[in-house]
Amino acid sequence: MDVAWQMTLLLLLALVTAVGGAQPRTPRARTDLLNVCMDAKHHKAKPSPEDNLYGQCSPWRKNACCSVSTSQELHKDISGLYNFNLDHCGKMEPACKRHFIQDNCLYECSPNLGPWIRQVNQSWRKERILNVPLCKEDCQRWWEDCRSSYTCKSNWQKGWNWTSGINECPAGTACRTFESYFPTPAALCEGLWSHSYKVSNYSRGSGRCIQMWFDPAQGNPNEEVAKFYAEAMNTGAMPHGIRAQGSGS
Ligand SMILES: *[C@@H]1O[C@H](CO)[C@@H](O)[C@H](O)[C@H]1NC(C)=O
Numbered sequence: 001m002d003v004a005w006q007m008t009l010l011l012l013l014a015l016v017t018a019v020g021g022a023q024p025r026t027p028r029a030r031t032d033l034l035n036v037c038m039d040a041k042h043h044k045a046k047p048s049p050e051d052n053l054y055g056q057c058s059p060w061r062k063n064a065c066c067s068v069s070t071s072q073e074l075h076k077d078i079s080g081l082y083n084f085n086l087d088h089c090g091k092m093e094p095a096c097k098r099h100f101i102q103d104n105c106l107y108e109c110s111p112n113l114g115p116w117i118r119q120v121n122q123s124w125r126k127e128r129i130l131n132v133p134l135c136k137e138d139c140q141r142w143w144e145d146c147r148s149s150y151t152c153k154s155n156w157q158k159g160w161n162w163t164s165g166i167n168e169c170p171a172g173t174a175c176r177t178f179e180s181y182f183p184t185p186a187a188l189c190e191g192l193w194s195h196s197y198k199v200s201n202y203s204r205g206s207g208r209c210i211q212m213w214f215d216p217a218q219g220n221p222n223e224e225v226a227k228f229y230a231e232a233m234n235t236g237a238m239p240h241g242i243r244a245q246g247s248g249s
Pocket residue numbers: 121
């Protein structure tokens with residue numbers, strides 16, 4: 001096996017150990033890492049075809065964790081899914097907004113996030129995603145297209161004023177450009193949703209990072225990515241497997 005792959009495996013091993021050690025949990029069965037939906041607010045129990053997925057969620061039509069109504073809802077300015085207002089500091093530019101819609105489509109629709117699903121103790125969901133390796137170009141482009149839009153927070157998962165039923169900037173914060181709250185692409189993609197994503201050093205098309213954007217005519221590239229990481233994680237749980245594989249190359 002080549003050195004780069006060996007390094008990846010070691011990193012993964014360390015990650016699995018770290019996560020498992022810091023946060024005791026009932027792990028999902030190994031067979032549960034592929035083709036699964038997380039147990040959260042709007043996800044279906046199991047992935048299945050959805051011929052009529054709407055707009056930017058349509059790439060997931062062949063196999064999706066989201067329903068048609070979820071896909072429609074998340075294109076609205078204030079979706080009924082979470083009552084979340086992207087325009088909390090004035091109108092967000094459309095070029096920026098489309099990345100948030102795509103981020104939502106990936107979160108709600110993807111059946112390929114199994115290796116990164118973790119249990120959480122939240123009233124509105126039992127599972128979340130943690131450190132999904134987002135392809136670096138997808139993050140870079142998101143950040144570039146949003147630099148000149150406005151926000152008042154660098155973590156959008158918590159700390160809003162929900163008094164009115166819709167997220168508003170909390171007292172003491174100011175609306176400034178994205179760039180001032182998210183100085184780097186990683187600050188945006190990783191900070192925004194409490195580390196749901198981790199910016200990968202891999203590129204789109206590598207088979208080693210999750211793509212938020214893809215052309216469904218070529219199939220869903222994230223299937224292969226989930227398989228790769230699921231296999232590495234399973235191997236990590238079985239030290240004998242590594243030795244066996246290592247001796248083979
Ligand atoms: C989850 O939250 C509930 C209610 O706050 C609490 O009783 C329970 O101990 C928590 N469980 C864990 C594993 O943190």
